Amino acid sequence: MSIRVGIYGYGNLGKGVELAIQQNPDLSAVGVFTRRAPETVKTLTGIPVFSADSVESMQDKIDVMIICGGSATDLPKQTPYLAQYFNVVDSFDNHANIPAHLNAVDEVCQKSGTVAMISAGWDPGMFSLARLYSSAVLPNGQDYTFWGKGVSQGHSDAIRRIEGVLDAKQYTLPVQSALDAVRRGETPTLSTDQKHERECFVVVKEGADKARIEQEIKTMPNYFAPYKTTVHFISQEELNEKHAGLPHGGVVVRSGVTGKDGEHKHLIEYSLKLDSNAEFTASVLVACARAVYRLKNEGGIGAKTLFDIPPAYLLAKPREELIKTML
Amino acid sequence: MSIRVGIYGYGNLGKGVELAIQQNPDLSAVGVFTRRAPETVKTLTGIPVFSADSVESMQDKIDVMIICGGSATDLPKQTPYLAQYFNVVDSFDNHANIPAHLNAVDEVCQKSGTVAMISAGWDPGMFSLARLYSSAVLPNGQDYTFWGKGVSQGHSDAIRRIEGVLDAKQYTLPVQSALDAVRRGETPTLSTDQKHERECFVVVKEGADKARIEQEIKTMPNYFAPYKTTVHFISQEELNEKHAGLPHGGVVVRSGVTGKDGEHKHLIEYSLKLDSNAEFTASVLVACARAVYRLKNEGGIGAKTLFDIPPAYLLAKPREELIKTML
Numbered sequence: 001m002s003i004r005v006g007i008y009g010y011g012n013l014g015k016g017v018e019l020a021i022q023q024n025p026d027l028s029a030v031g032v033f034t035r036r037a038p039e040t041v042k043t044l045t046g047i048p049v050f051s052a053d054s055v056e057s058m059q060d061k062i063d064v065m066i067i068c069g070g071s072a073t074d075l076p077k078q079t080p081y082l083a084q085y086f087n088v089v090d091s092f093d094n095h096a097n098i099p100a101h102l103n104a105v106d107e108v109c110q111k112s113g114t115v116a117m118i119s120a121g122w123d124p125g126m127f128s129l130a131r132l133y134s135s136a137v138l139p140n141g142q143d144y145t146f147w148g149k150g151v152s153q154g155h156s157d158a159i160r161r162i163e164g165v166l167d168a169k170q171y172t173l174p175v176q177s178a179l180d181a182v183r184r185g186e187t188p189t190l191s192t193d194q195k196h197e198r199e200c201f202v203v204v205k206e207g208a209d210k211a212r213i214e215q216e217i218k219t220m221p222n223y224f225a226p227y228k229t230t231v232h233f234i235s236q237e238e239l240n241e242k243h244a245g246l247p248h249g250g251v252v253v254r255s256g257v258t259g260k261d262g263e264h265k266h267l268i269e270y271s272l273k274l275d276s277n278a279e280f281t282a283s284v285l286v287a288c289a290r291a292v293y294r295l296k297n298e299g300g301i302g303a304k305t306l307f308d309i310p311p312a313y314l315l316a317k318p319r320e321e322l323i324k325t326m327l
Numbered sequence: 328m329s330i331r332v333g334i335y336g337y338g339n340l341g342k343g344v345e346l347a348i349q350q351n352p353d354l355s356a357v358g359v360f361t362r363r364a365p366e367t368v369k370t371l372t373g374i375p376v377f378s379a380d381s382v383e384s385m386q387d388k389i390d391v392m393i394i395c396g397g398s399a400t401d402l403p404k405q406t407p408y409l410a411q412y413f414n415v416v417d418s419f420d421n422h423a424n425i426p427a428h429l430n431a432v433d434e435v436c437q438k439s440g441t442v443a444m445i446s447a448g449w450d451p452g453m454f455s456l457a458r459l460y461s462s463a464v465l466p467n468g469q470d471y472t473f474w475g476k477g478v479s480q481g482h483s484d485a486i487r488r489i490e491g492v493l494d495a496k497q498y499t500l501p502v503q504s505a506l507d508a509v510r511r512g513e514t515p516t517l518s519t520d521q522k523h524e525r526e527c528f529v530v531v532k533e534g535a536d537k538a539r540i541e542q543e544i545k546t547m548p549n550y551f552a553p554y555k556t557t558v559h560f561i562s563q564e565e566l567n568e569k570h571a572g573l574p575h576g577g578v579v580v581r582s583g584v585t586g587k588d589g590e591h592k593h594l595i596e597y598s599l600k601l602d603s604n605a606e607f608t609a610s611v612l613v614a615c616a617r618a619v620y621r622l623k624n625e626g627g628i629g630a631k632t633l634f635d636i637p638p639a640y641l642l643a644k645p646r647e648e649l650i651k652t653m654l
Contacts, residue, residue, distance in 0.1 A: 019587060023466045044587060099651050119654055126595075128654040129460065129638060133453065135653065136614040136641035137607070139350045258610055260346060260371060264602035268453075271598075275591035280464070283585055287463040307639040307649055311456060314463035322634055324426050326462065327446055327455040 002028040003293045004061060005286070008052070008082060009068035010034050010041060012246070013091065016282025017066050018044055024286055026316040030062050059085045063296075064289040066090075068282075076101060083108040083116045083303075087296050089288045091121040091281055098124065106303035115296045116303040120288040121281040122272055123147070127252050129306055130270035134254035138266055141256020142187045146174035146195050150248025150277065158223050159200055162216050164208035167236060169243040171199045174251070175228070182253050185265040193226035200231045203239050248277035287314040329355040330620045331388060332613070335379070335409060336395035337361050337368060339573070340418065343609025344393050345371055351613055353643040357389050386412045390623075391616040393417075395609075403428060410435040410443050410630075414623050416615045418448040418608055425451065433630035442623045443630040447615040448608040449599055450474070454579050456633055457597035461581035465593055468583020469514045473501035473522055477575025477604065485550045486527055489543050491535035494563060496570040498526045501578070502555070509580045512592040520553035527558045530566050575604035614641040 005021055007014045010032045021029045022045060031048035034041050038049040050058070055065075065086035069078050071094045079090045083105050092101050098119050105116045119125065123145070131143050152172050159168035178195050181188055200217055204210060214231045217224055251271040258264045274280040288306070291313035295304065312319050332348055334341045337359045348356045349372060358375035361368050365376040377385070382392075392413040396405050398421045406417045410432050419428050425446050432443045446452065450472070458470050479499050486495035505522050508515055527544055531537060541558045545551055578598040585591045601607040615633070618640035622631065639646050 016585070019585060023585070095654070098654055099647065102650060124654045126460065126464065130597075131653045132638050132642065132649060133456065136638075137453065137611045139610075258343070258346060258350070258603060258606040264606050266602060266607050267598075267600040269596070269598045269600075270457075271594075271596045273594040273596075275593060276585060279585040279591050280593050283466075284464045305650055305654055307646065307654065308637050310635050310637055311459050311463075312634040315459065319634065320426065322459060323429060323632055326458045327422070327425055327451045327632055327634065 002026055003290060004028055004030050004063045005289050006030050006033060006055075006058065006062040006065040006086070007047075007068060008033045008055065008065050008078065009074070010036075010043070010049075011068065012278035013282055013285075014068035015044055016276070016279040017068060017285055018047060019279065020283045020286040023283075024290070024316065027286065027289065030058070055082070056085055062086055064089060064292050066285050066289055068285075076104070079116065079118065080104050080108045083114050084112050085114075087115045087292045089117045089120055089285050089292055091125075091285060092119045093121060093124055095124065102303050102305070109302045113301055115292050115300050117288045117292050117305065117309070118303055119305055120284050122248075122274070122284060123250065125281075125284050125306060126272065127250065127270070130252040130268075131254070132307060134252070134256075134268040134270075138254055138256025138258075138268065140258070140262065141254050141266075143252060143254040144182045144190065144195070145250065145252050146179055147250040148172040148174050148196065148248070150250070150274070151243075151246050153246070155198065155200075155223055158220060159202060159217055162213055164205050164213055165202055166205055167203040167239055169201045169239060171201075173197050173199060179251070179253075182255060183267065183269070185255050185267060187255055191226075193228075197228040197230070198224055200229065201234050201239055201243050202231060203236045204233060245275060246277050247273075247275050248280075249273040290314060290316065329353055330617060331355055331357050331390045332616050333357050333360060333382075333385065333389040333392040333413070334374075334395060335360045335382065335392050335405065336401065337363075337370070337376075338395060339605035340609055340612075341395035342371055343603070343606040344395060344612055345374060346606065347610045347613040350610070351617070351643065354613065354616065357385070382409070383412055389413055391416060391619050393612050393616055395612075403431070406443065406445065407431050407435045410441050411439050412441075414442045414619045416444045416447055416612050416619055418452075418612060419446045420448060420451055422451065429630050429632070436629045440628055442619050442627050444615045444619050444632065444636070445630055446632055448611050449575075449601070450577065452608075452611050452633060453599065454577065454597070457579040457595075458581070459634060461579070461583075461595040461597075465581055465583025465585075465595065467585070467589065468581050468593075470579060470581040471509045471517065471522065472577065472579050473506055474577040475499040475501050475523065475575070477577070477601070478570075478573050480573070482525065482527075482550055485547060486529060486544055489540055491532050491540055492529055493532055494530040494566055496528045496566060498528075500524050500526060506578070506580075509582060510594065510596070512582050512594060514582055518553075520555075524555040524557070525551055527556065528561050528566055528570050529558060530563045531560060572602060573604050574600075574602050575607075576600040617641060617643065 155170035249272040394417040482497035
């Protein structure tokens with residue numbers, strides 16, 4: 001008997017979940033729930049498509065629902081709603097609002113007797129675990145999170161909204177000198193814009209004022225203004241050819257000291273290089289669905305995070321085998 | 328009320344534990360237990376020294392005992408013995424024998440109602456967690472563990488036993504070309520000796536036959552024979568000056584694919600650069616002592632590993648604060 005997983009939402013993340021389930025023989029995909037007309041949606045692997053409106057009737061057919069909506073407006077509504085009926089997993093990534101989201105979902109879970117895992121993915125998610133474990137073992141230290149090189153879709157969208165821009169792709173990159181300093185065991189105080197720079201590849205309309213567009217990008221508040229930003233104007237062909245993917249990644253570094261007088265330095269580094277941001281995030285969500293199922297079977301209730309889950313719960317193999325082969 | 332920790336054994340690891348406890352205000356060091364005459368042992372921070380023979384009488388004064396013996400002969404006896412009386416943590420690192428050790432300790436814990444965490448440290452330990460988490464999220468992939476650059480004390484000792492050798496230090500290093508291939512996302516099949524090389528700094532007696540010594544090192548079965556080994560003859564002064572420390576480290580890489588046809592590559596890398604192998608290991612043991620204490624307070628019983636512990640249990644901060652600041 002495999003764990004029956006539903007996929008709520010079918011954008012890049014939902015598609016990634018569909019594919020990731022195929023890599024996990026103990027899980028099976030029941031189908032996709034969409035707000036679009038189901039007959040207009042074709043799944044990558046041929047799994048069924050249901051209307052989001054019908055989700056409540058599927059309560060007995062799904063063990064865990066993976067919710068693949070966006071954090072800005074979808075998940076704050078969808079996760080509490082679906083946690084009434086299902087054990088759920090989401091990738092809520094608005095860091096500042098995680099505690100409120102956790103509480104809202106937990107309240108529903110406590111009433112409904114369901115288990116939820118929120119904020120799974122890579123940041124929050126695997127990067128959070130890297131921060132937590134390294135803080136636990138090097139309490140006298142400091143950690144640094146660098147994102148990139150990777151595509152930020154929000155920033156790419158922001159450029160596309162500028163008058164005269166046809167298409168754009170924005171990469172976030174770590175500032176190499178800052179990363180090098182941290183890796184040397186220095187513990188500088190660095191703001192987000194001191195750790196990152198932005199590189200933009202922009203396609204403009206014929207005759208557009210490139211100087212004005214570059215200026216508008218570089219001075220855009222919050223998005224670009226505090227960052228070192230480089231703008232390249234390229235053709236649509238070049239953009240399609242060289243910048244089609246959605247790679248991402250980054251690194252979490254903790255630098256700490258031990259010894260009688262802090263004389264011994266230690267560096268812990270966790271890094272990701274991902275060809276597909278959405279598919280990697282989806283892979284984390286799928287492993288979390290397994291953990292949620294186990295927690296529920298043990299009588300667990302409530303909203304959890306990766307901080308609350310024994311690592312062994314994320315894998316299909318028995319504990320004895322994990323200890324024998326991985327410890 | 329702090330968590331009262333005892334230190335059983337007072338070599339490099341025990342000293343590291345003593346110092347690490349000072350970095351964790353929620354823990355206090357009750358004292359050191361030694362098989363030597365207690366009056367001959369002076370602790371780094373002035374904590375009391377007790378005879379190992381008196382340990383049973385301290386049952387009510389210690390919440391968790393951190394056992395700092397060696398894996399070859401000490402821990403297989405000490406951990407089951409002490410688990411009769413105490414919640415315990417050890418760093419048992421003989422990978423092949425971990426399942427047997429776990430079972431032996433668990434049996435005692437079940438009878439005595441104690442909690443044990445075995446095989447904590449960095450490998451087994453933090454590296455094991457890196458292997459487990461990355462396997463969970465990239466099931467279609469392969470992982471590689473490289474050790475070094477670091478000092479292997481067993482190998483250094485083996486060189487010192489050769490006729491004509493006065494002193495020696497052996498470094499284990501990753502084979503750079505193998506590490507590079509793995510980082511490029513290739514998935515070569517690599518034996519331990521294809522992943523590592525050995526560099527030896529050797530001080531010999533005046534007039535000793537260096538050619539014979541170099542030959543004896545390079546052909547020593549298991550220790551050196553299958554590895555690319557480099558031998559440098561240096562003076563005792565140079566050894567003392569440049570090779571006094573016991574650094575170590577390494578990297579765990581998992582390379583995996585996602586997508587419809589495995590078209591997207593992902594690389595997860597976890598690396599450690601440690602000035603002091605023993606002090607870093609000790610820091611992990613101390614964080615685990617906190618987790619053991621919590622498990623025991625929740626009614627837990629039995630032998631555990633880092634795979635079984637919710638990550639949040641390793642830190643002193645409340646779950647809410649961890650979620651707010653680290654997730």
